[in-house]
Amino acid sequence: MILIPNRNCIFKPSKLKAKNMEYNFREIETKWRQFWAANETFKTEHTSTKPKYYVLDMFPYPSGAGLHVGHPLGYIASDIYARYKRLQGFNVLHPMGYDSFGLPAEQYAIQTGQHPAITTEDNIHRYRDQLDNIGFSFDWSKEVRTSSPEYYKWTQWIFTELFASWFNNATQKAEPIEALIEKFEKEGNSTVTACTDFEQTFSAEQWNAFTSIEKESILQEYRLAYLADSWVNWCPALGTVLANDEVINGLSERGNHPVEQKKMRQWSLRIKAYGERLLTGLEELDWTESIKEIQRNWIGKSQGASVEFNVEGSSEKIEVFTTRPDTIFGVTFLVLAPEHPLVNQLTTEDRKVAVAAYQKEASLKTERDRQANVKHISGVNIGAYAIHPFTGEIVELWIGDYVLASYGTGAVMAVPCGDQRDWDFARHFNLEIKNIFENIDISEAAYAEKEGVIANSGFLTGLPIKSAIVKAIEAVEEKQIGKGKTNYRLRDAVFSRQRYWGEPFPVYYKEGLPHMIDAQHLPIVLPEVEKYLPTEDGQPPLGNSKDWAWDTIANKVVSNDAIDNTSIFPLELNTMPGWAGSSWYFLRYMDASNSTAFASKEQTTYWNSVDLYIGGSEHATGHLLYARFWTKFLADRGYLSFDEPFKKMINQGMILGRSSFVYRTTDGKQLISKSQKENFETIPLHVDISLVDNDRLNIEAFKKWRPEYAEANFVIEEDGSYLCGSEVEKMSKSKFNVQTPDELVEKFGADTLRMYEMFLGPLEQSKPWDTKGINGVHNFLRKFWRLFHQNENGKESIFNVSDEEPTKEALKTLHKTIQKISIDLERFSFNTGVSNFMIATNELTEQKCSNRAILTDLLVLLSPYAPHICEELWVQLGHEAGTLSHASLPICNESYLVADTFSYPVSFNGKVRFKVELSASLDSKSIEDHVMKMKEMEKYLEGKTPKKFIVVPGRIVNVVV
C-alpha cells in the first residue's frame, strides 16, 4: 500500500519521502475507518461453525453533552476483548445501540418546544461520530434504539405478555393467565399457590357467578403486570412517580428534587414473585462480589414467622412479622405503623385526638425528613390492648413511625431486650423491658446477637437461641396463630410514568378495566402533542393528544371525539419507565431486524446469554435486576432457553475530572495565584481546563473567555505565571472539566487514546482523568512504527523488514509477550497489557530487530489495542487485500522461553546481598555447594556457620545465620 504524499510537503521535496513514512495517524485512521465501514468488516455471521461469543456494552443514553472520556473506557475494553475473540476464531456479537427514551430530551422539549425525537436523533448522530472516531468494531447493522417504533413494538408486546401471566409459587414459574382462569372455573382459588397479596378464597361456583368486572379485579391480583393503588414515590417537581431505585436519600436521582409518598393507581410489575430466583440465580453468575451483595441486600430476604395477636375486647387480630420468634416471651408491647388499617378502629376514645395528630404528622413527613430524624423517637399509645398468645398477659398497643406500613405486616411485636429500636422506644416511654436471655446484661442496651440461651420463656426456657427459633415456629403453627414466613424487602416495581417521551402502553379502558391491544396491532405509536407538560386537569402529557382513542373494530388509534365506550375507548395516558426498553435490548441485538418476533428462538438459542457484559455498577439495583427479571419471565413463558442474561460482568470505574480553579478576591477585582491566596480573602471559581496547562493559566485566553475579568489585576507567581488550584470531581459541563475524546483523537489519534485509557490503571478502579501521561503512550506507538521503518543516516525512514531467520532473543521476546498478553486478557488486566507491549517494543528496538516473522506476529497481537496502526502495517507487510481483523492470534511456544541460566539472588536472613548466575538445571544441593564456595560468603557470614540453607530452585537462595 502506497500512502498519498502529504500535500503540505510539496514544496520541500527533500523531506517528502521521510515525512511520507512517518507515523501519520490522522491519514491512517481515517483510511481504516472508511475501509471497515465500506467492507462491513465487523458484520456478524448469523450462522457459523465457529463457537459464539457475545460481548456487550451498556448502551448509552444519547445526551446533549456528547461522550466524555469516561464513556469509552468500558467500550474500549470490550472492543479489545471482542477483537481478541475474533482473532481466536470466535463468531463474535459486539453490538451497540441507544437507550433513547428518557427525561433530559423531554425536559429540553418542555423548555424549547423541540420534539424529543429530533433532539434525540441529533444526539445519536453526534454519539455515532464520536464512537466511530475511536475505531470500535461494532456491528452497526444490529443497532437498536429503544425509542424507535420497530423496537418498542416488542417492549409493548412483552408488557402484554406480563399482563397475561401469573406466577405459580408451586412451580416457581410464570404461567399463562388462561391456565389460572381455568383452575378458578373448576376449583376456585383454594388450591392455587400464587404470588399474590389476595387472601380471600372463593369456590368455582362463586367464581363463575362473578361479573366480568369482579373477575378482572381479582385477576389483577395475580397478573405480573397489574393496576393497583399503591404507595408510590411522587416527585412534584418532575411531575411523575419514580421507582425505588430512582430515589436516592429521598431525592430524585435526576435533578435532586424532593420525593413524597402518595397513593396512586399505577401499573406495577410483580417482580416480588421472582425474589427467590433473583437471589439464588446470583450464585451461578461471574459478577463481582460487591454487586451481587448489593442485589442481595436490595432483595433483602429475611426469614422468620408471622404471629397473630388477639385484641382485647375485639374480634380483630394483629399480625406481626418477626425474625426472632424465639423472643416472643420478651414482648412487652406492640407497635403499629401510623397508617396501619386497624389503628382507627382500635384507638380508644380518649386517645383519638392524640393518635389523629400523630398520624397527620407522620403523613406530612417526606421520606427524607423521616430518614433525617432516625434517632428521634416518637409514638402514641392508642389505648387498646393485645393479648399475648402464650402468657395471656395484656400488652399495650402503640403506633410509631419507625414501623413502616409497607414492610412486613406493618406491625411489630416489640421485644426491648432483644432489639435496639424497641429498647430505645421502651426507655423513652418508660415501658417494661423484660429480660429473656440467660446471664446477659440488658440494662444499657438490647442484646441482638443470636448466640446464647433463652430464659424466663415458658417452654422455650433453657434452649439455645437457634433451636428456640425452630421450636417457637412449631408452637405458633400448632396453635394456628401464625407460621414460618420469609419476607423480602424487594417491592413490586411501579411501571407507570407521567411522561411523554416513553413507550405508550398498549392499553385501553373499557368500563374502567384495562384491556390489552392485540399483538398484531402493535406498535401503538407515540402520539404527537402540542406541549409536553401535564394537562391543566393534571393528566399526563399524553392527555394533550387529540387522537388517543382505540377503535376496537378498525383496530387503530382514532380521535378522542370518536370515543363512544362501545367500540371506541380511551387509551392509557401514562408511558413506561426508562428501564422498560433497557430490560431486553441485549436480546434484540441477536436478531435486530426481526419483524415477527422480539427475536427468533433460533437466534436467541444460538447466541444465548451475554458472555461478557461491561458497564458501570450504578445499575446494580435498577437495570441489572430488571433485565434479570424480564429474562427469567421470557424463559418461563418459553421464549428463551436461558434465564440469566449476563453470565460475566466487569464494572468499569468512573473516570473523574480534574477541575481547575482561579481565586477571585471577594471584591471581584483581583485574581490571585494559588501560592498567594492565603494572603487574600478569595472565592475559588471553576475555570475551563482548556485554558490551563500544567496548572498554569493562559491569562490572555482567560481574559477572552471571561471578558468581565479583562481588566482584572492578576496577582502572579515570581516566574510570571498564574497558578491554578485543582480538585478531582465528577465530570460535568458546569465544572468546565469535561474532556471529550474528540480533541485527544485529533491531537494523538484513536490508537493512542485507546491505549492510554487502558494504561491509566485497572479497569474496575475509579480514577481521575489526567492527560499528562498520554505522550508516553503516543511515543510507544511511534517507537513501534519505527520497528518497521529503519532510520537510515538518521534522516530517511523507509519501510524495511528483514526476511532472515529470527534470532533466539527476538523469539524469546515475542513469545514471552504472547504469553503475558494472553494472561492479561484472561484477567482483564488491560493496563499491564499495554506495559507488556511497551516492554516488547523496547526489547526489540534494543535488539535492532526488524524481522518479518517476529513483527507480523506482534502486529496481530497488538491489533486489538491499536487497530488502525496495525492494519496499516499489515498492508505494508504485503497483505494487499487488507484487514487483519480475522487473522489468527499467534500462539505461545514455551520452548523459546526456557532459560539456560538463572541469576539467583542470595539473601541472608531474607535480605538480598548479591547475585550469582547459575545453570537453571542445577539441583538444590549443587546450588548450595556452589554458593558456599563463593568469596562473597565470608563477608556476610562473618565467620559463622549457616544455621539453615534454603534453596528454592528457579527462585531464590536464603542463608539463615
Added chain:
RNA sequence: GCCCAGGUGGCGGAAUUGGUAGACGCGCUGGAUUCAAAAUCCAGUUCCCCUGGAGUGCGGGUUCGAUUCCCGCCCUGGGUACCA
C-alpha cells in the same frame, strides 16, 4: 451502624501459588544532537544520618522469608439502613 472494595515512590500504577518491592509510563535531573525548538537518543531518579539502615496505612503474630497469610486498629471510596 452494617456489608463490599481499597490504602505501595513526586504522580498513575506493577509484583500469577508467600521468594530480588517499585515493572511500564509520567514527571524531574544531567548529557548528546540542533543556529534554536520540537522530536530522538544516553545516564540517573523510594527515602535517610549512605562501606550501612529504613521502607508497601498503623500495631502485633505466623514463617528461613510477608505488599501477599492471621489478629486488632486507622483512613478512603462504594452500597445500604428505624426492614422488625
